[in-house]
Amino acid sequence: xxxxxxxxxxxxxxxxxxxxxxxxxxxxxxxxxxxxxxxxxxxxxxxxxxxxxxxxxxxxxxxxxxxxxxxxxxxxxxxxxxxxxxxxxxxxxxxxxxxxxxxxxxxxxxxxxxxxxxxxxxxxxxxxxxxxxxxxxxxxxxxxxxxxxxxxxxxxxxxxxxxxxxxxxxxxxxxxxxxxxxxxxxxxxxxxxxxxxxxxxxxxxxxxxxxxxxxxxxxxxxxxxxxxxxxxxxxxxxxxxxxxxxxxxxxxxxxxxxxxxxxxxxxxxxxxxxxxxxxxxxxxxxxxxxxxxxxxxxxxxx
Ligand code: NCD
Numbered sequence: 457x458x459x460x461x462x463x464x465x466x467x468x469x470x471x472x473x474x475x476x477x478x479x480x481x482x483x484x485x486x487x488x489x490x491x492x493x494x495x496x497x498x499x500x501x502x503x504x505x506x507x508x509x510x511x512x513x514x515x516x517x518x519x520x521x522x523x524x525x526x527x528x529x530x531x532x533x534x535x536x537x538x539x540x541x542x543x544x545x546x547x548x549x550x551x552x553x554x555x556x557x558x559x560x561x562x563x564x565x566x567x568x569x570x571x572x573x574x575x576x577x578x579x580x581x582x583x584x585x586x587x588x589x590x591x592x593x594x595x596x597x598x599x600x601x602x603x604x605x606x607x608x609x610x611x612x613x614x615x616x617x618x619x620x621x622x623x624x625x626x627x628x629x630x631x632x633x634x635x636x637x638x639x640x641x642x643x644x645x646x647x648x649x650x651x652x653x654x655x656x657x658x659x660x661x662x663x664x665x666x667x668x669x670x671x672x673x674x675x676x677x678x679x680x681x682x683x684x685x686x687x688x689x690x691x692x693x694x695x696x697x698x699x700x701x702x703x704x705x706x707x708x709x710x711x712x713x714x715x716x717x718x719x720x721x722x723x724x725x726x727x728x729x730x731x732x733x734x735x736x737x738x739x740x741x742x743x744x745x746x747x748x749x750x751x752x753x754x755x756x757x758x
Pocket of ligand 1: 589
């Protein structure tokens with residue numbers, strides 16, 4: 457990771473395992489806060505978010521602070537981007553102030569990869585368009601491994617707007633490196649057939665019941681209207697066909713885990729009773745986000 461963390465696709469299985477093990481050591485004991493360390497004392501990390509974010513931005517900021525780094529967050533609306541400055545000029549301006557790392561979210565797929573070719577400052581991809589969201593897949597894996605011993609041989613159903621989901625893509629890369637059986641499910645316009653070529657052994661289905669049957673993990677995705685430039689599926693029908701409801705859980709393995717990267721839309725992709733059920737690990741995912749990002753930042757900067 458000499459030049460940051462741009463995607464899961466570039467990581468080996470061993471690198472992923474090392475990050476997940478280190479993240480485990482950062483997990484707080486029940487009722488306690490994350491450890492306060494000085495591993496990154498004197499370092500400055502810039503969070504540059506060109507898209508909205510609640511959890512990812514806060515999580516990176518807390519992670520950096522818990523390691524003793526100085527952080528600052530810049531959002532597109534509050535920066536000179538809104539005055540017409542180009543992406544390269546914005547980044548060069550920031551780099552001239554010598555931060556040690558840049559955490560970046562952008563609506564264009566490949567934006568951090570493009571910039572990393574010009575900059576020596578390491579970039580952590582916090583989500584680029586419909587492409588990758590590597591720390592989300594890492595925190596998802598950490599969450600599964602907190603409850604299951606291993607990823608191998610699990611069946612994971614990823615359900616919803618797969619076409620526009622960087623979360624799905626990073627998870628497919630990660631889970632397929634560990635021999636997970638992955639089933640992708642969504643309405644045809646949100647489940648392009650080419651996705652089947654991303655990894656060997658991927659199954660695609662438009663039938664939610666088929667996807668959930670015997671699943672160990674169900675990952676729900678938000679319908680990402682901000683990335684849909686064409687009318688895809690009538691909103692009212694979506695929940696009826698692809699919303700996860702309590703009755704579905706009995707099709708899965710008895711102790712199935714229900715995940716969602718957030719933000720969740722109750723009554724659209726997931727019912728409230730499922731989101732708040734014993735099976736839901738949605739808040740565990742959020743908590744693990746901090747531990748995983750601590751591991752990623754530490755690895756990058758020490
Ligand atoms: C996801 C994202 O931004 O890609 N959210 C997140 O980072 N937790 C998923 C989404 O926005 O639907």
